[in-house]
Amino acid sequence: MKKEERWDIYDKDKNRTGRTMRRNDWILKDGEFHLTVLGAIRRPDGKFLITKRKANKDYAPGWWEIPGGAAQAGEDSYDAVVREVREETGIDVSDCPHQLMLTYRRESNDGDNYIVDCYRFERDFDPSEVRAQPQETDGWQLADAGQIAALGEQGIFLHYQSAKCLFE
16 A cells, blocks of 8 residues: 655745645645745756656646656655656756755645745756656656747746746
8 A cells, every 4th residue: 555645834934843734635724835846957058858747737737847846744855856856857866966046935725835945956967868757747858948938938837937047
């Protein structure tokens, strides 16, 4: 039997409250958040690895994005982004130069309040190393900042307006 995934609950200042929630169980009150991470991987040629969301996703189907997801209970932000990038792309960024570029918060009326930590990793890799997660993606590509901006302007790049500093 698969273990139930749990997420830590944070306050508005990104401090753990000591409480957890079940994955996607939107019980968060005003001022409570779960932690999400995004990891942009930039190659020396200035291109980024982006993935296309499955067409059957409930949220933003068919949109482009960078790897990311929710931090699990007890997991810190950096460990979560390294895990998510590896799970979704097959690329190991654990020993790469990196920077936490941005943190922002989103609150919603349905209890899906989240804090997003956005990282940029610098790593050279060959496209043959990419192992996009088939249950999560409908493919991937290497794109430069201009191509990503164009997808963002079309409204089909997830989190682009909030995290465009990752691609500068």
